[in-house]
Amino acid sequence: MPVSSQLLRPVGGAFITFTFIVALVINLLPWQAEVANFTPDFVALFIVYWTLNQPRRVGVGVAFMLGVLMDVGDGNVLGQHAFAYAVIAYLTLSRQRLLNVFPFWQQALVTLGMLWLSQALMVIIRLLLGASFVGWGYFAGSVLAAIIWTPLSNLLLMYQRKPKSEAL
Amino acid sequence: MQATQPAFFRQGPKPLTRLLIFSVISLAMIVGDAHFKMLDRVREKVSVVLYPLQWLATEPFEIARTTTQFFSRQAELLAENRRLNDAQLVAQAQAMKMKALEAENLRLRQLDERQASFGSPSQLVEILYNGRDPFTARLIVDRGERAGIAPGQAVIDTVGVVGQIIRIQPLTSEVRMITDRDQMVPVMVERNQLRTVIYGMGRNQPLEVRNMAPNVDIKEGDRLVTSGIDGIYPAGLAVARVLRIDRSASSAFARIVCAPLADVDQHRFLLVLNTARVLPPYPVTPTPTPDKKKRGR
Numbered sequence: 001m002p003v004s005s006q007l008l009r010p011v012g013g014a015f016i017t018f019t020f021i022v023a024l025v026i027n028l029l030p031w032q033a034e035v036a037n038f039t040p041d042f043v044a045l046f047i048v049y050w051t052l053n054q055p056r057r058v059g060v061g062v063a064f065m066l067g068v069l070m071d072v073g074d075g076n077v078l079g080q081h082a083f084a085y086a087v088i089a090y091l092t093l094s095r096q097r098l099l100n101v102f103p104f105w106q107q108a109l110v111t112l113g114m115l116w117l118s119q120a121l122m123v124i125i126r127l128l129l130g131a132s133f134v135g136w137g138y139f140a141g142s143v144l145a146a147i148i149w150t151p152l153s154n155l156l157l158m159y160q161r162k163p164k165s166e167a168l
Numbered sequence: 169m170q171a172t173q174p175a176f177f178r179q180g181p182k183p184l185t186r187l188l189i190f191s192v193i194s195l196a197m198i199v200g201d202a203h204f205k206m207l208d209r210v211r212e213k214v215s216v217v218l219y220p221l222q223w224l225a226t227e228p229f230e231i232a233r234t235t236t237q238f239f240s241r242q243a244e245l246l247a248e249n250r251r252l253n254d255a256q257l258v259a260q261a262q263a264m265k266m267k268a269l270e271a272e273n274l275r276l277r278q279l280d281e282r283q284a285s286f287g288s289p290s291q292l293v294e295i296l297y298n299g300r301d302p303f304t305a306r307l308i309v310d311r312g313e314r315a316g317i318a319p320g321q322a323v324i325d326t327v328g329v330v331g332q333i334i335r336i337q338p339l340t341s342e343v344r345m346i347t348d349r350d351q352m353v354p355v356m357v358e359r360n361q362l363r364t365v366i367y368g369m370g371r372n373q374p375l376e377v378r379n380m381a382p383n384v385d386i387k388e389g390d391r392l393v394t395s396g397i398d399g400i401y402p403a404g405l406a407v408a409r410v411l412r413i414d415r416s417a418s419s420a421f422a423r424i425v426c427a428p429l430a431d432v433d434q435h436r437f438l439l440v441l442n443t444a445r446v447l448p449p450y451p452v453t454p455t456p457t458p459d460k461k462k463r464g465r
Contacts, residue, residue, distance in 0.1 A: 021221065028218075028225035060186040064194065072214040073222065078207045079197030086194060090187035129202045 008160040011054055015159060019046055020066060028073050037137040040145030043070055044118050047085055048111050049156065051092040052099055063089035080125050084118035091117070108149035115142035272436065278326035279439050291315060291440045293323075296340060305348040305371040307331070309438060312339045320400055322441045328406035328430040329353060329394060330438055343438070346407065346428055347371060355407050356395040360385055363395050366408055366426060375408050377424040382415040384422055392426060402441065406430070 023042035043066050050058035067082030074081070092099065092114060099110055119139055127133065181189075200206040276292075283290050293309040311317050313336045321333045323343050331345035346353055351368035355377075362385060366375050380386065390410045396403025408426035415422045 024218075024221045025225045028222050030226055030229060060183060060190050064190040067194065068197075068214055069218055069221075072211050073218050077198050078201035078211055079194040082197065083191055083194035086187055086190040090183050093183040125198060129198070 008157070011057075011160060013057065016050055016054065016057060019050075019156070024066070024069060024073070027070060038140050038144060040141040040148070041115060041118070042145075043081075044085060044088065044115050045111065045145045045149075045152070047089055048092050048114050049153065051089050052096060052107070055093055055096045058089075059093055060086050060089045077125065077129060080122050083125065084121040087121060088114045088118045104150040104153055107153070108146045111149050112142055112146035115145055275326060275437055279437055282324070282326055283439055289442045291317065291442070293317075293341075293438050293440050295436050295438060302371065303349070305331075305345040305351075305368065306334075307343040307345060307438075308340050309343055309440075310340060311440065312337045312341045314338050316442070317341045317440055318442075322401045322405070323438050324405055324441060325430045325438055328408075328428070329401060330430045332400065333440060345371075346375065346430075347373060353401065353407055354395045354398045355392040357386055358391040358393050359387075362386065363397070364392075366392060374411060375426040375428055377410075377426060378421065380422050380424060382417070382419070382422045384424075386410055386413060386422075386424055388412055391429070
C-alpha cells in the first residue's frame with residue numbers, strides 16, 4: 001500500500017486463502033467465449049497484490065501452487081501457469097520494497113506489466129509447444145485488471161483498516 | 169545485504185533461488201506433460217482438490233438456470249404444446265392426403281392393367297359428381313361425346329361392372345349404375361353357367377335376381393358375371409355376389425339378393441369399355457324387348 005499514516009491490522013492467513021479461493025472460483029467461472037478474453041486473470045492479480053503487500057506470506061512457492069491449480073482447472077499444459085506465476089511473483093518480490101510505496105496508479109501500471117508478462121510467458125510456452133497464436137485480444141483482460149487495481153486494493157485494505165473491536 | 173539481516177527479516181531461501189527451483193520444476197512439468205504425458209496422475213490428484221472450487225464456480229449458474237427454467241417452463245411448455253399440435257395437424261392432413269393419393273394411384277394402376285387386358289379400346293374417366301336425383305343411381309363423368317363416348321357403353325372399375333353410359337353431352341356423360349332401379353344386367357352364375365338377369369333396386373340398395381324358381385341352383389356366395397349375350401357387356405366381368413336366398417313356399421319365385429362387387433360408391437376413376445361389336449342382323453322383325461335401357465324408373 002502507498003505510504004500512509006494509518007496503522008493497519010495484520011492480515012490473517014485465512015483471509016489470504018479466502019481471497020485466493022475467490023480468485024480461483026472467478027477464474028473457473030464458465031465465462032462466455034466472447035467475454036472470456038476480457039476477464040482479467042484474478043489469480044495472477046491476487047498473486048501480485050499479496051506478494052506486494054505480504055511478501056513474507058505469499059511468494060514464489062504459493063504462486064507456483066496456484067499456477068498448478070489453474071493449469072489443472074483450465075486443462076492447460078501442466079506447469080504453464082505455474083511457471084508464469086512463479087516468474088511474476090519473483091519479479092514483484094524482488095522490487096517489493098520499491099513498489100510497495102508507489103501510489104495506486106503506478107502500482108496498477110506495474111501490475112499491468114506483470115500480467116502481460118505472465119500472459120506473454122504462457123503464450124511463448126504454448127507457441128513453443130506448437131499451438132498457434134491466440135490473437136491480441138488475449139491480452140485485453142490485463143488492462144481491465146490494471147483498471148480495477150485501485151478499487152480492489154482499497155477494498156482489500158478496508159478489511160485491514162477496520163478497528164479491531166468491530167472485527168471481533 | 170541479506171546476509172546481514174536480523175533474524176526477523178530472514179525469509180529462508182532467496183527469492184531468486186526459489187524462482188529458479190520452481191521454474192525448473194514447472195518447465196520440467198511442461199515438458200513432461202506436453203511431450204511425455206507423464207503427469208496425468210498428478211493432474212487427477214490436483215483436480216480432486218480443485219473440484220469443490222469448480223463446483224462453487226459453476227453451481228450458482230446451474231441453480232439460476234434451473235430456477236429460471238422452472239418458472240419459464242410452464243409458458244414454454246404451453247407454447248411448445250400448441251406448436252406441436254399445429255405441426256401434428258398439418259402432418260396428419262398431409263398424411264391423409266398422401267394416403268388418398270396412394271390409394272388413388274393404386275386404383276389407377278389397377279385400371280391401367282385392366283385396360284391393357286381388354287383387347288378393345290377403353291377410356292379412363294373421372295367421376296365428376298353423383299347425380300343429384302336421390303331416386304336414381306347416376307354418376308356424371310368427365311368424358312363425353314368429344315372423347316368418343318357413346319351411349320350404351322359399359323363402365324367398369326377394377327373389380328367389376330359399375331354401370332352403363334346412358335346419356336352423353338359434349339364434355340360429360342351420364343352413367344347409370346347397376347344399382348339403379350330396374351337397371352338390368354344379363355349375368356350368369358360363374359359356378360354353373362346358369363344364365364339370368366340381375367336387376368337394380370335403387371341407390372344404396374342390393375341387387376336382385378328375379379323370376380327364378382325356388383329350387384334354382386344358386387347358392388349364397390355365388391359370383392355372378394356378365395354373360396355377354398346382350399352385346400353390351402363383354403362376357404366374364406364380375407357383377408355381384410349372392411348375399412342370401414329366400415326360398416319361401418308362399419312365393420312363386422325365389423328371392424335372391426345380391427351385392428354388387430364393384431365399389432360403385434367408392435372411387436373416382438372408372439373405365440369405359442368401347443365394345444361396339446358388329447352384331448349380325450337380327451333375324452326377325454325386331455321387337456324392343458331386349459333393349460338394355462329401360463327409360464322408366
